[in-house]
Amino acid sequence: MASLTLPPAPPNPRQDAIDLHKAFKGFGCDSTTVSNILSHRDSMQRGYIQQEYKTMYSEELSHRISSELSGNHKKALSLWILDPAGRDATVLKEALSAESLDLKAATDIICSRTPSQLQIMKQTYYAKFGTYLEHDISQQASGDHQKILLAYVGIPRYEGPEVDPTIVTHDAKDLYKAGEKKLGTDEKTFIRIFTERSWAHMAAVASAYRHMYDRSLQKVVKNETSGNFEVALLTILRCAENPAKYFAKVLRKSMKGLGTDDKTLVRVVVTRTEIDMQYIKAEYYKKYKKPLADAIHSETSGGYRTFLLSLVGSH
Template sequence: MSTLSVPPNLVSPRQDATDLYKAFKGFGCDSSTVVNILAHRDATQRSLIQQEYRTMYSEELTTRLSKELSGNLKKAMLLWVLDPAGRDATLVREALSGGVIDLRAATEVLCSRTPTQIQIIKQTYLAKFGAYLEHDIQYQTSGDHQKLLLSFIGIVRYEGLEVDPTIVAKDAKDLYKAGEKKLGTDEKVFIRIFSERSSAHLAAVAASYHNMYGSLEKAVKGETSGLFEFALLTILRCAENPAKYFAKILRKSMKGLGTNDTMLVRVVVSRTEIDMQYIKAEYQKKYKKALAAAIHSETSGHYRTFLLALVGANH
C-alpha cells in the first residue's frame, strides 16, 4: 500500500522536465518546485521525466539534481528518482563500498526483500557497478553472517502462501535442537532454514516454535550475536510482519539525540511505493504517535517537505 499521492490530472513528462529545468536556472535552485514535482510522480513517471530531460537538455537529471541540491534533500532525492532495483542496488553498494562501510544497512536491505526483488537487484548491481554482489559481500563480511547472506541471496525461494505443516513442525523442532536444547549452537541449521524457506513458511515455523518451546525471536537473540543475529532477526521479522519491522527501524532512526538521516531516508524512500500505509499504521499503534508527526519534529526545510510528501498525511 503506497502513500504516494499523484495529481489526478498529470502534465506530460516533457512539461515536468521543462519545469524542472526552469527551477534549476538562475541564481540558486527553486527547491520547492523540484520537490513539488518529483515527490508526486510514481516510478514510471519519474523514469519518463528523466528520459525527456536527457533528450531535451543533453544532461542527466540526476547530474543536475546532484549539483543543485545539497545535504539530506539531495541524498533522498537522488535515491527517489532511481527505479526500485537500481535504488536497492545503490543502497547496498554504498553500504558495502562507500566511505563508511555499513554492514547493517546492507543486511537490512537484502534480508527484507523478496526473492524476485533480490534476483533483479543482483542483475542491476552487476550492470550498474560492474561487480558481482556476491563478491562484494564475500569481501566485506565474514563467518556465519557471510554464509547466511550468500545463501539468502543465492536461493530462489517460493513466494506463495502455502506451507506444509509437517515440514513446518520439523523445522521448528530442528531449530530447537540446534539452539536452545543444546550447549552451543548449530548455526548451520539456522542458516539453512532461514535462507531456504519462504516467508510464509518461516512465519509458520515461528508460530509452531512458539506453541512448543516459546519465542523463536528470543531463541535467536539468546543463541546468536552481532551481524549474524541481526540478519536472522531481519529475515524473521520481515517474514512475520514487514511493516512492523520497518516501523521499528524508523523509530530507531529518530530516537534519542540527533537523527540517523541515512536510515530514515533509506526506509522512507524505499518503502513509500510498497507498504508505507501499513508501516504508518504499525508506527501509530506501537508508538502512539503519527509517523508524519515524528518526521516533522526531526527534520526541517525542503527535506522535511519532501519526506512528508512521500509518507502522506496523518491518517
C-alpha cells in the same frame, strides 16, 4: 499499500522536465518546485521525466539534482528518482564499500527483500557497478553473517502463501535442537532454514515454535546468536511475520534519542513509499502512539522535511 499521492490527471513528462529545468535555472535552485514535482510521480513517471530531461537538455537529471541540492535533501531525491532495483543496488554498493561500510544497512536491504526483488537487484548491481553483489559481500562480511547473506541472495525461495505443516513442525524441531536444546549453537541449521524457506513458512515456523516450546523464536535468535548474524536472522523473521511492523521499528530507531540517523530514515522512507508505507504508518501509530509524519516533522527541517513528508503523506 503505497503512500504516494499522484495528480488526478496523468502529468506530461515533457512538461515536468521543462518545469524542473526552470526550477534549476538562475541563481539558487527552486527546490520546492523540484520536490513538489518529483514527490508526486510514480516510478514509471519518474523514468519518463528523466528520459525527457536528457533528450531536451543533454544532461542527466540525477547530475543536475546532485549539483543543485545538498545534504539530506539531495540524498533523498537522488535515491527517489532511481527505480527500486537501482535504488537498492546503490544503497548496497555504498554500504559494502570499504570507505562507507555499513553492514547493518546491507543486511537490512538484503534480508527484507523478496527473492524476485533480490534477483532483479543483483542484475542491476552488476550492470551498474561491473561487480557481482556476491563478490562485494564476500569481501566485506565475514563468518556466519557472510554465509547467511550469500545464501539469502543466492537461493530462490517460494513467494506464495502456502505452507506444508509437516515441514513447518520439522523445522521448528530442528531449530530447537540447533539452539536451545544444545550447548552452543548449530548456526548451519539456522542458516539453512532461514535462507531456504519462504516468508509464509518462516512465519508458520515461528508460530509452531511458540506453540511447541512456549518460547518466541525471536528471543531464541537473540539468545543464541549475536552481531550482524543476529541482525540478519531477526530481519528475516520479522519481515516474514510483519514487514510493516519491522520497518516501523527501524524508523523509530532512526529517530530515537540524540540526533537522527538520516541515512536510515531516508532509505526506509524512499524504498517503502511505493510499497507498504500506509501499513508502516499504521504500525508506527499503533506501537508508538504518534503519527509517523509528526515524528519525521520534529526530526527534520527545510526542503528535506517537506520532501519526506510529501512521500509519507499525513494520514
